[in-house]
């Protein structure tokens with residue numbers, strides 16, 4: 001069983017031991033028969049066990065990882081808790097297979113797609129799964145429900161999908177046998193691979209989770225896809241962060257991406273190189289999408305627009321970063337509906353993979369697109385818009401941007417996506433945030449959270465901005 005099959009990231013530096021030389025064998029025998037080495041051996045063994053337990057034990061588990069956004073200098077080696085690690089969640093069995101097959105059934109003939117969506121309980125995953133299902137494509141979701149941020153939000157998204165008839169498999173992208181099983185049961189035409197460890201600043205807190213999900217997890221998906229027969233086409237989430245310290249604007253796909261500013265960015269960039277390998281060797285058709293700060297209803301609580309909203313309503317201060325010499329920090333915020341459109345257009349225009357049974361038959365499509373909004377907005381402006389929609393004044397603290405992996409600005413050139421995908425973003429930040437705020441207030445008041453209610457009643461004064 002490989003490391004990936006076991007669901008454990010591969011261990012760097014592991015190697016097969018060579019057959020020892022006769023001289024070495026004699027030394028070894030002498031060593032084995034002396035009492036001191038035995039004592040040393042067992043002491044070392046006990047030490048190693050304790051050290052491994054220390055490494056894998058979840059520390060600081062009382063605070064949600066998403067709460068680490070203001071950067072901590074303490075590196076935390078922690079495996080995020082998943083549904084399968086904390087409960088008896090399993091996969092397999094006749095009933096389970098029936099549900100997978102039924103969810104994968106295409107109702108849009110003759111051109112319907114059959115899509116495996118990884119990270120389907122995530123923000124983008126839920127929206128795209130829903131949209132695909134609505135137009136009659138077959139959709140099977142996969143998600144490990146980890147606790148990077150509040151899993152109850154992921155469960156609520158799952159309920160939404162389940163209500164419309166999309167089945168969500170609970171499992172990990174590093175689980176090779178599960179992936180093989182899914183490809184055995186269903187002839188997926190496409191994989192939309194969105195499962196990932198997100199968040200730029202959290203990479204300084206828990207670097208291991210980025211390698212586990214964004215590198216090992218991606219390889220695991222590509223391995224399953226290249227061995228599948230037929231091979232699916234892959235569309236996956238890269239990130240605007242790959243542009244890193246690039247200063248040419250707007251960011252175009254042909255610009256340099258070899259100076260990442262965070263480990264998150266580095267793992268996404270590594271993903272783009274890994275995609276090249278699987279395209280080159282196995283003929284997998286692969287499209288990478290560089291998302292630019294996606295926001296909207298059902299969004300991620302670890303993102304600034306989301307926790308700013310929460311904190312403004314709770315009357316708590318928010319920190320707004322600024323660059324050197326008071327330089328403005330800005331993002332090309334992109335509304336979720338526009339991203340959904342870009343994902344679906346990528347699936348629709350993806351050519352077939354050319355391999356079969358792990359062997360390449362001819363050159364296959366390899367693409368990368370920016371999916372942004374093309375109009376960067378300063379973070380202070382984002383806060384003003386939120387204040388207006390929330391009708392609450394924020395307690396703002398402007399601080400120098402810590403060295404936490406953030407970049408000063410992002411700005412997408414989307415000409416290529418326009419030309420090849422017909423991608424045309426239509427929602428500006430004001431309209432998008434209005435829709436987000438409406439969702440936020442509805443969701444947190446109807447789910448019984450006191451936060452939203454308290455914030456609205458306690459700080460209800462109208463904002464003049």
Ligand SMILES: O=C(O)[C@H]1O[C@H](OP(=O)(O)OP(=O)(O)OC[C@H]2O[C@@H](n3ccc(=O)[nH]c3=O)[C@H](O)[C@@H]2O)[C@H](O)[C@@H](O)[C@H]1O
Pocket residue numbers: 069070198199200238239240241291292293294302303304305319320321329330331379406408
């Ligand atoms: O495009 C991407 O590929 C990435 O987009 C998103 O990263 P970012 O663009 O960094 O979004 P986000 O954290 O919301 O910070 C927004 C702004 O608020 C500023 N910011 C942040 C925190 C804070 O306390 N204060 C502050 O000013 C901060 O400096 C920044 O300017 C995704 O999270 C990431 O997973 C990835 O998908």
